Amino acid sequence: MKRRTLVGGIAAAAAAAAAAPGTASPRRIGMSDVNRLNKRFAEIIASDHRHGGQLGIEQRAAALADEALNLQNAGSATQRVRSNLYASAAAFRSSAMWAAIDGRRYDVAKAHRREAQALAEMSGDQAIKFRIWSHAGTMCQHMGRPADALAANAVARNLHLTRRDPCSPPLAWPGRRPSTARRRTAPEPALPRHGRCPPPSRPRRSRPASRPAPG
Template sequence: MVANVALRRRMAERRMTKAELAREVNAEIKILTGKPGTVSERTVHNWLTGATSWPPGKIRVALGAVFDCTPEQLGFTPTSRARTTPEADVRRRDFIAAAGGTAAAALAATAAAPSPRRIGTADLQLLQTRFAEVVASDHRHGGRIGIETRAVQLADEALALQERGSATQRIRSALYASAASFMSSAMWAAIDGRRFDAALAHHQKAASVAAMSGDSSIQFRIWSHAGSLYRHLGRPTDALAANDVARGLPIARRDPLFASLGHARHAAIHGLTGDTNAVRRSLGHAQDALDRADDAASRPMWITAFYDQAELDSLALAAHLSAGNWEDAEAHAHRSMALRRGAMQRSHAITTVRLAHAQLAQGDIDPAVATAMSVPAEASTHPRVTGMLALFGTKLHNRAAGSRPDLTWTQYTHDSRRTPA
């Protein structure tokens, strides 16, 4: 047996224990197959010692989703038989096996049956279930290439149904909307993971498919994401233009919740320009619209799953932080964290790091370090969080090199990179 040094190194980089890796792999397996995985600490121990050199297919796919890389890059060695079975084939088999029930049988049958069939509500329900799983995975982890890859595959599945049978115009429009929804999730995962070239490519496909759906709610999501993409790229003019497309759609005029999100993201973009008056004006519009939104209204799952008062305050935090309004930023951070829903782990971590930045900028060095150190280890491996924490460390050192808080942070980051047991 040869110990798996590559996997141990990857776990160390993420400060991940055997138990934590087992939980994450089991969660990914559930997303992939619909059933929880059975990976245990003993299973992970066998991977690390080399007792298991090539895990089963579902586990390999799940590991790839957790670490954003191939099994070979994780130190696993395929058997001669495994070399003839591409990982993509495993993913496809697992997708079909996971579907379950009538709708799953319909999808599997259409892949092999030459004769056309009627595409109906069951197909749409399956796609909607898969979309909910993608959104839930994004809320837990965010930014992972595994989420992006799955979303693209599911978009292709939705588009392929257009060619596999007959359907009413309503069903066809809904299929295009489903495909656009998946592509918008792929786009967001790429943005969140700092894969901006991929995000731009996903936006082009998502926008064209959404236009064919005639669904202004998914068009809003895509163009709102585009505004966020250009904001992260440091292109506020393009960001404002893209977000204006979203804000001009019928859904934003009709539904105050969509209007509120559009205004809040506009405020975050204005923060890049340092225009405090524009930030406050947009946030005021966002709050007014949110206060008018009817909680009982029927809306797409993707917006109700994340946008609320906590998210509005999070965007206000981002806006004021970019504009240099440190006290306002801190106030919104505390409010957002107090209201944040438990499932939004990645968002809570990002808000926490932004709070640390706001505290540091005000000279509150000890509280800032304590806040940054409170980010959970599993969340600190997220690409955005990792970058924000690294920038925090740089700013802290520039401001208070050699001080006790600086030394505390340096020791903390060093200890956090220790090899897991």
């Protein structure tokens, strides 16, 4: 009697598992999921351009990076999709790093940099590697470490991207520290993967003092 009850219970459990929704096939992750994340990322970048270095921007970018990584384990995907997810996660972490730099939260920025670099390596995306190392150079300049800034910029300069892509943004000027009157970094530059080159950004120059009118 007990054996019949046990066998019947196992059979019922197996039937319930087979009938459960969502267990027939794993979720398929595609480029539409990547594009959805990137669209939300564009909104974060726009907010950064308006407000700069706020903690909320950093947290939103970091949370979006975690969401991209969670998608890696949410279902099946092609290698192309997985590489794009890693690249997007690296870009999101890079923006969290930039916001932390802008807010002078340098220890937090260094933690974002380490994770962004690991994700960029897994993606194989040269453009995001360039961005991260360029951000690292800017951070070192702000921290008063020009030798480290030169080293970070040298890594970025030696990437294959800069040798073949004329759209690569210029690196921070070596040996120059940001003005104490204006420590805030510029808004994070957009780095499109395809399309026409954006116009180059140039450092702002102070206007010369007006000369007094001749007497």
